[in-house]
Amino acid sequence: MEELRSAMEEHMDQMADLVHKLSAELRSGLRPAYENFIGFFHAIDWKEPWLLGLLGFHFLLLLTTITSRKNLNFQMFLFLLALAGVYLAERLNNLLGKNWKSFAGQNYFDPNGLFLSVLWSGPLLFIAIIILINTLFSLCHLIVRWKRAELRHRARLSRNKQE
Structure with a gap:
């Protein structure tokens, strides 16, 4: 013991x-x-016009996503647009890395793409997640409506059989 x-x-x-x-x-x-x-x-120099424009773009996209939450077709378009933006981030990083002198004060675009991942892909993925969650809630609501209609239909059938 x-x-x-x-x-x-x-x-x-x-x-x-x-x-x-x-x-x-x-x-x-x-x-x-x-x-x-x-x-x-x-x-990061947060006063650069292109960065303010990028932040404004993400804000407008988020606002559009929230205001169009009832329109599932448009939401799917935004979802695919956001995912396409993430998919093209590497090419965009290479393009912006070659031409940064024409619009930026310093080269933010490293070969690994950290800057673009944080300020471009991150917000797009966040918006895509919001759209996905909204779609799941809409589908759950649709399933509940469908099941209620099915139960009403069965109740009507059973009443008709009893009569």
């Missing part, structure tokens, strides 16, 4: 040590990510 207690205490000590190490890594792991984000944010 003493051996079992000793083994349990040893196991608990190991688990506590693992939890302590994991929490220490998580705490130190978020600080570099935060510092990288702040550095990224401060490295």
Whole structure:
């Protein structure tokens, strides 16, 4: 019995040590990510006209997505448009990287495409997720309407059979 207690205490000590190490890594792991984000944010000149235009484009697209939430066909068009924009992001990054001097104060377009992924693809994916969630809610509502109609139809059939 003493051996079992000793083994349990040893196991608990190991688990506590693992939890302590994991929490220490998580705490130190978020600080570099935060510092990288702040550095990224401060490295961008947010007053450049093309960046303001890009942010305005994303805002208008989000507003259009929200206002057209009842029109599923238009929502699917916006969904495909957003996904096409994400698909073409690599080509867009290459094109903008070659011609950045004509519209930007500095070259934001690295070969890995981080800048364009954050400021172009990220918002487009966010809008696509909003459209997807809206479509799922609409489909659930449609299924409920269909099931209610089916139940009403069955009730009418059973009343007609009884008469």
